[in-house]
Amino acid sequence: MATEMSSQIVMQAKLEQLPKLERWLEALAVEFLLPASVVHRIDLCLTELVTNLIGYGYPDGTVGTVRIHGWRQAEQVLIRIEDDGVPFDPTAYVSPGLPSSLAEAAVGGRGIRLVRHFADALHHVRRVEGNELTLVFRSPGAGAHSPAATAAREPVSLDSAR
């Protein structure tokens, strides 16, 4: 019988803590036997969301606390980010459209688009003291390297991000 694998990190919402998050994900990737493509998708989404939180989550200048929990189920990895910042629901955020020309392209504003593109599902819960965001990444089973499993990125049971 497979035991569910799980790992947690608690960090302050400060830029200097981002390398700590990178190291946590590297260890998680080894423990969960994740293929590089899945690790990249998780890395990108976590980087975008935590960077966003550091920049905009605490407008009063306090340094928040972010708890990140990753766990593996048969064919997917779930990452839950809990913060104590201002309300922000990326599933409700309307990303700017894709640019039609360089002249018209916005300089920024692409982070949430990337999260929605690279996570298979997102589920946001507003809590009294912050936000709880769960991301789902489809991944082949532990030790398996089936390209079909990564290719089949159908929405899963949580609210689809796309």
Place this chain on the structure above:
Amino acid sequence: MELAVQDLDSGVLGINLSGRMDIIGTQQIDLKFTMLVSTRKAQILVDLSNVTFIASIGIRTLVSNAKAQRLRGGSMVLYKPNNQVEEVLRATGIDTIIPIVHDFDAARGAFASP
């Protein structure tokens, strides 16, 4: 991140970026990159082959400097991103506004018809 400059054939300025282009890495090269790309008209080839990761903050730097260079009458191409970096660039439609090329001939073609 690190940034190195290389004069290439035909007057093209090569800028080789390496490392992780997240907020920390981008801050390390942003000022130097902007000085090189935005202050005079040029044909700029940004070599991304040693960039291991790019986040939206890195894309912001590429787009803002490509726009500035276009206003000066020059152009910029992105050279040899790895598969993951290219996937991120394509997911945000960057390939439709800044050419992504994988060999020098294609870069020359892109500079000829910006």
